[in-house]
Amino acid sequence: MSEYQWGVLGGGQMGYAIIAGAINAGVLEGKNVIVGDPFRTKEKREKWLKLGATCLTKNEEVITQSKYLLLSVKPQMMKEVKDVLANMKSDQTVVSVVAGCSIEKLNETCGHAKVVRVMLNQACLIGHGAAVLCPDKDVPKCDFEMIEEMFKATNGTVDIVLERSMDAFTALSGSGIAFVYQFLEALSDGGVHAGLSRELSKKVAVQTVLGAAKMCEETGKHPGELKDNVTSPSGTTIAGIRALEKAGFRSAAIEAVIAATERCKELS
Numbered sequence: 305m306s307e308y309q310w311g312v313l314g315g316g317q318m319g320y321a322i323i324a325g326a327i328n329a330g331v332l333e334g335k336n337v338i339v340g341d342p343f344r345t346k347e348k349r350e351k352w353l354k355l356g357a358t359c360l361t362k363n364e365e366v367i368t369q370s371k372y373l374l375l376s377v378k379p380q381m382m383k384e385v386k387d388v389l390a391n392m393k394s395d396q397t398v399v400s401v402v403a404g405c406s407i408e409k410l411n412e413t414c415g416h417a418k419v420v421r422v423m424l425n426q427a428c429l430i431g432h433g434a435a436v437l438c439p440d441k442d443v444p445k446c447d448f449e450m451i452e453e454m455f456k457a458t459n460g461t462v463d464i465v466l467e468r469s470m471d472a473f474t475a476l477s478g479s480g481i482a483f484v485y486q487f488l489e490a491l492s493d494g495g496v497h498a499g500l501s502r503e504l505s506k507k508v509a510v511q512t513v514l515g516a517a518k519m520c521e522e523t524g525k526h527p528g529e530l531k532d533n534v535t536s537p538s539g540t541t542i543a544g545i546r547a548l549e550k551a552g553f554r555s556a557a558i559e560a561v562i563a564a565t566e567r568c569k570e571l572s
């Protein structure tokens with residue numbers, strides 16, 4: 305369990321998912337977390353207080369008191385926080401999840417701090433994220449191991465990758481979970497159209513997606529092979545697959561990842 309102080313700059317969706325996930329997984333304690341955010345709503349502050357974290361509106365105080373700093377502001381907000389980040393010291397490490405923000409840019413912005421770029425998705429809240437880490441060359445081994453341990457506790461997969469692939473991972477993992485949510489919603493809409501109750505349709509759609517993902521993971525088989533196993537000649541599945549193909553389903557999914565990758569490049 306990390307006894308070091310973790311600072312968070314930007315206590316929104318992703319900052320909360322990462323820290324709450326680590327606390328839930330038992331690798332971090334709320335009392336070691338200090339969050340800098342405007343806290344414009346009472347609800348947001350209360351969510352963090354419930355974790356045992358300290359909430360501050362002065363980012364300077366968060367920076368001076370943190371060994372590790374989770375940078376989780378929106379890319380467009382980087383200019384608002386650059387003055388405080390410039391004061392960071394060489395014994396501090398910034399862990400940035402900011403889409404499209406390169407290690408070079410982080411080094412220019414974060415004073416003398418060491419830098420690790422991370423991408424993942426919000427399922428880290430429940431220990432099922434898909435994380436990729438990209439440490440800068442000068443990150444001390446012990447600091448990187450501490451960070452890696454935290455992300456291993458909150459993600460189903462953790463890989464160390466080259467920085468040039470970060471935009472694609474942002475699309476596949478960070479945004480990809482939303483594409484799956486859309487598919488899930490559409491699947492349960494289909495069930496409702498076929499006469500099922502909304503509640504039961506959603507429940508079965510969720511379990512179906514979960515089951516498909518588990519089958520891919522546990523059998524190690526190609527999704528295409530698993531699909532073939534389901535598809536009886538002249539059966540129901542091939543009728544549905546024909547409809548998906550007619551609507552350009554697979555191409556739409558590919559285009560979604562390409563569009564998100566391109567947008568990530570634009571953000572940088």
Ligand SMILES: NC(=O)C1=CN([C@@H]2O[C@H](COP(=O)(O)OP(=O)(O)OC[C@H]3O[C@@H](n4cnc5c(N)ncnc54)[C@H](OP(=O)(O)O)[C@@H]3O)[C@@H](O)[C@H]2O)C=CC1
Nearest residue numbers: 314315316317318341344376377378379384401402403478
């Ligand atoms: N959302 C996701 O699933 C993922 C997001 N990311 C990345 O994480 C980052 C955060 O995204 P997300 O959590 O969705 O965004 P949010 O808007 O939910 O979180 C950003 C937070 O920063 C706060 N904030 C605004 N100005 C400041 C400031 N000057 N100092 C400190 N905090 C400030 C915002 O407050 P307020 O709302 O009041 O302005 C908000 O709470 C982004 O860079 C994104 O690319 C990466 C992977 C997945």
Ligand SMILES: O=C(O)[C@@H]1CCC=N1
Nearest residue numbers: 403474475477478479
């Ligand atoms: O939509 C976004 O820009 C962020 C980055 C990845 C997921 N959400």
